[in-house]
Amino acid sequence: xxxxxxxxxxxxxxxxxxxxxxxxxxxxxxxxxxxxxxxxxxxxxxxxxxxxxxxxxxxxxxxxxxxxxxxxxxxxxxxxxxxxxxxxxxxxxxxxxxxxxxxxxxxxxxxxxxxxxxxxxxxxxxxxxxxxxxxxxxxxxxxxxxxxxxxxxxxxxxxxxxxxxxxxxxxxxxxxxxxxxxxxxxxxxxxxxxxxxxxxxxxxxxxxxxxxxxxxxxxxxxxxxxxxxxxxxxxxxxxxxxxxxxxxxxxxxxxxxxxxxxxxxxxxxxxxxxxxxxxxxxxxxxxxxxxxxxxxxxxxxxxxxxxxxxxxxxxxxxxxxxxxxxxxxxxxxxxxxxxxxxxxxxxxxxxxxxxxxxxxxxxxxxxxxxxxxxxxxxxxxxxxxxxxxxxxxxxxxxxxxxxxxxxxxxxxxxxxxxxxxxxxxxxxxxxxxxxxxxxxxxxxxxxxxxxxxxxxxxxxxxxxxxxxxxxxxxxxxxxxxxxxxxxxxxxxxxxxxxxxxxxxxxxxxxxxxxxxxxxxxxxxxxxxxxxxxxxxxxxxxxxxxxxxxxxxx
Numbered sequence: 321x322x323x324x325x326x327x328x329x330x331x332x333x334x335x336x337x338x339x340x341x342x343x344x345x346x347x348x349x350x351x352x353x354x355x356x357x358x359x360x361x362x363x364x365x366x367x368x369x370x371x372x373x374x375x376x377x378x379x380x381x382x383x384x385x386x387x388x389x390x391x392x393x394x395x396x397x398x399x400x401x402x403x404x405x406x407x408x409x410x411x412x413x414x415x416x417x418x419x420x421x422x423x424x425x426x427x428x429x430x431x432x433x434x435x436x437x438x439x440x441x442x443x444x445x446x447x448x449x450x451x452x453x454x455x456x457x458x459x460x461x462x463x464x465x466x467x468x469x470x471x472x473x474x475x476x477x478x479x480x481x482x483x484x485x486x487x488x489x490x491x492x493x494x495x496x497x498x499x500x501x502x503x504x505x506x507x508x509x510x511x512x513x514x515x516x517x518x519x520x521x522x523x524x525x526x527x528x529x530x531x532x533x534x535x536x537x538x539x540x541x542x543x544x545x546x547x548x549x550x551x552x553x554x555x556x557x558x559x560x561x562x563x564x565x566x567x568x569x570x571x572x573x574x575x576x577x578x579x580x581x582x583x584x585x586x587x588x589x590x591x592x593x594x595x596x597x598x599x600x601x602x603x604x605x606x607x608x609x610x611x612x613x614x615x616x617x618x619x620x621x622x623x624x625x626x627x628x629x630x631x632x633x634x635x636x637x638x639x640x641x642x643x644x645x646x647x648x649x650x651x652x653x654x655x656x657x658x659x660x661x662x663x664x665x666x667x668x669x670x671x672x673x674x675x676x677x678x679x680x681x682x683x684x685x686x687x688x689x690x691x692x693x694x695x696x697x698x699x700x701x702x703x704x705x706x707x708x709x710x711x712x713x714x715x716x717x718x719x720x721x722x723x724x725x726x727x728x729x730x731x732x733x734x735x736x737x738x739x740x741x742x743x744x745x746x747x748x749x750x751x752x753x754x755x756x757x758x759x760x761x762x763x764x765x766x767x768x769x770x771x772x773x774x775x776x777x778x779x780x781x782x783x784x785x786x787x788x789x790x791x792x793x794x795x796x797x798x799x800x801x802x803x804x805x806x807x808x809x810x811x812x813x814x815x816x817x818x819x820x821x822x823x824x825x826x827x828x829x830x831x832x833x834x835x836x837x838x839x840x841x842x843x844x845x846x847x848x849x850x851x852x853x854x855x856x857x858x859x860x861x862x863x864x865x866x867x868x869x870x871x872x873x
Contacts, residue, residue, distance in 0.1 A: 362453040365464060371454075372468050374446045375475045377439065378542070379807075381617035381721070381737030383407060388432045390737065390807030391620055391721070392635070397809040398822040399641040399800075401714055401829070401841045404623065404634035409433050413854070414823070416845040420855035420869060433854045437487060440479040441496065447476035448499040463531075470531035474544040474552070477522045481556045484515050489559075489814060489852040490871045508866040516560055523553045527572075535578050538605065542614060547573060551610050551740045558748050559815055567752035570745050573610070579742035581774045582608040591776030592675030600723045601735065608742045616737030621726040624718050627710035628693070628703030629727060635805070636714035637681050639665070639828040639838060644800055648672035650778045652797070665838075666831040675776035676801055682717040684830055689719055690727065698834060706832075706839060714829025715839055720805050743771055744808070747799050754795060759788040768795065771802055819848040847872065 361367055383389045383406055395402025396414040403411065409432070412418040421434040450472045459465045476497070483493045494507035495515050510518075526532060526549045534546045554569035573579065584597035597603040625631030643665060646652055649672075653664040663670040668683045678688060682695040696702045697715040705711040726733040746767040753761045769779040785794045796816065800809060813819050823846035829839035850872025861869055 358453065362456045364457055365459045365461075368450065368454050368457050368459075368465075368468055371446070371450045372471060375443055375450060375472055376542075377443055378611075378613040378616065379737075379739060380613050381735075381807075382619040382623055388436055390739070391617070391624075391805050393807040393810045394805050395635065397813060398827070399638060399804060399809050400718075401636040401638055401827060402634055403636065403713060404632065407432060413851070414844065414846070415842055416823070416847065416851065418855065420858040420861070420873060422858035433486075434857055436482065436854075437856055437860070440483050444476055444479045444496050445499055447472045447479075448496065451476075452499055466529075466531040470526045470529065471544040473522050474526055474532075474549050477519050477549075478552060480515065480519055481552055484512070484519070485556065485559055485811065486854050487856055487870060488512065488515070490849055491853070494867065506864050506866050512560065516556065516562065519556060520553060520565065523549045527553070534576060541609075541612070547576065547578065548611050548740075551745070554745065554748055555740070558751065559811055561755070561815070563752040563756050567749060567756075570749040570752065573742075573745045574749065578607070579610060579745070580607045581742060581746075581770060582606040583774065590675065590679070592679040595676050595775045596679035599721050599735075601725050604736060609736075609738050610742060610745070611740040612736045612738040614736050615734050616739075617721055617735040618733045620721045620735065621723075621729075621733055625722060626697075626704040626712050626717060627708055631710065633704075633708075633710045633712050633717070635718045636712050636829060636841070637716035637718055638714060638841075639716070639830065640822070641800070641804065642668050642677070642681060642683070642716055642830075644797055645674040645677040646777070646797075648674065648777075650781055674801065678719075680718070680720040680804055682712075682719050684715055686719075689722065690724060697830070698832060706829075713839070713841060715832065716830050718805060738806070743774075743802055746771060747795070747802065750795055751799075754788065754792050757788070759791045764791060764795075768798055771798060775802065814848075814852050817848075819846060819851060823848075823851065 361371075379388050379390050381389060381391045383392065383404070389407070392402060392404065392407065392410050394400040395404075395410040401411075402414060409418060409421070413433070418433070451469060454465060454468060454472075457465075480493070480495060487493055488509060490512070492509040492512045492515050495510035495518055496507070497518070500507075526544075527546050532543075532545050532549075535541075536543050536545050550569045550572050554566050554573070557563075557566035557569065582594060582598045582603050584593045584603060586593050586597055586602060590596065598606065598608065621629070622631050624633070624635045626633040643653060645668075647664075653661050656664070660670075668677070678686075682689070684695060684697055687694040695704055695717060697704045697706045697712050697717070699705060700707065703710065704717065706713055706715055721735065723733075723735070726735070750764050750767050753759065753764050758764070765780050765782070772779060780794060785791050796812075799812065803809070813822060823844055826843050827841050829841060831837070832839050850870075853870035853873075855869050855873045856867070860867060
């Protein structure tokens with residue numbers, strides 16, 4: 321094969337598509353990990369397995385350099401005010417001040433909107449390289465060749481899904497299904513529908529074959545499987561309102577009987593213990609998990625807890641989210657009298673609330689969750705204080721994922737991050753039914769009830785939720801509560817078209833007894849459809865005449 325040396329291109333899109341052209345890489349004939357030429361490298365099953373390893377990159381819950389922190393993604397929504405200086409673009413994405421990243425305005429080396437684009441195209445190229453060459457290698461077991469091909473195809477679909485969802489929701493993305501030559505790198509955006517069709521075809525090829533198991537054993541759960549392919553298909557089609565396709569994929573997962581909602585074996589009588597323990601070491605291994613990153617939440621305690629625990633306090637929960645939780649008997653505080661509603665807004669525990677709130681959020685005066693600790697954000701002498709850099713600015717601190725086990729270990733925990741779980745499958749199925757006019761299908765109530773009861777809440781009240789509009793209202797509230805801080809709200813806002821309503825205007829925290837007012841944190845000005853997608857790195861727009869920034873940018 322002809323070799324090209326010392327080829328240097330400007331722009332990370334070019335780098336992403338062809339694997340960082342540089343003077344030290346012969347991009348057509350050399351591959352990591354050992355920089356051998358194609359003629360030398362693609363010889364054995366072991367070499368192909370090594371190449372498959374370069375295709376893999378799961379997202380994490382917390383910050384990981386050029387890996388997105390999905391928990392922090394809630395900082396760009398109406399759930400959380402994000403204050404971490406290690407990725408200020410999350411806050412900018414949330415308040416509308418974000419600009420396309422480049423070398424001049426990038427405030428740090430790890431801003432994920434900058435690197436996710438590049439990283440995904442690097443990984444896509446690695447997948448393409450493997451698929452282009454794997455048939456040349458000698459395998460003692462042909463089923464292993466088929467398995468590697470199938471895994472690479474699902475990985476390639478995964479990266480295209482991330483790119484389409486975040487950079488091309490209205491405009492599409494360059495869809496790459498082979499390693500590109502220098503003459504092919506200036507690609508235009510592939511239209512959204514065509515991208516979706518290609519993604520579905522790639523996933524269906526794996527789903528309909530026996531190259532991968534439906535689910536791997538515990539020791540190999542980081543490998544792609546048919547259930548993961550189905551989950552990805554469900555998610556991306558839901559995001560783009562292809563409800564029939566998403567519903568069919570969700571149903572395959574449901575009827576497989578491989579997954580179930582987690583119930584805790586803990587002996588205490590907290591009504592929210594099933595939900596609480598799902599996100600702690602107690603419930604680390606369970607049948608609700610479909611896809612997870614091992615150790616992917618290891619640094620969440622350090623990043624999210626306040627200075628009282630030696631943490632950074634980067635996730636300040638917002639009043640609008642706290643107000644979403646129902647009372648323990650299933651009423652919304654918005655349905656109460658004005659005086660009752662105001663009492664709940666000032667004191668979230670004016671009366672009993674959804675048990676999931678107590679195990680997800682610290683409210684002022686909360687002494688549950690940790691021994692010898694009371695959350696006190698209004699005491700200037702306390703590490704929780706709203707005025708400290710490592711304090712909790714809103715007066716509401718995230719409790720979900722936080723455990724006594726990680727206290728004092730300097731962020732060196734081993735908690736997994738669950739990217740997809742069975743509760744989301746049930747919720748997705750319900751949304752598909754509602755949005756296709758089947759709001760009164762018995763499965764809607766069955767699945768909503770299953771999630772509510774597991775969380776310690778009463779079943780759906782059919783005398784209140786008796787129309788499509790009311791059932792949709794309940795479903796969306798339930799989804800926001802159940803999946804909080806898991807990186808899902810960001811996509812929900814865009815899919816439901818509510819961004820202009822919930823991502824503009826002032827955002828508030830808790831009632832401050834010293835000022836007799838709710839804490840005002842900032843003014844947000846996110847305009848849609850502009851903020852449906854992230855801007856691509858500016859150099860991509862400059863270097864490639866066939867691509868431009870997403871709509872509005």
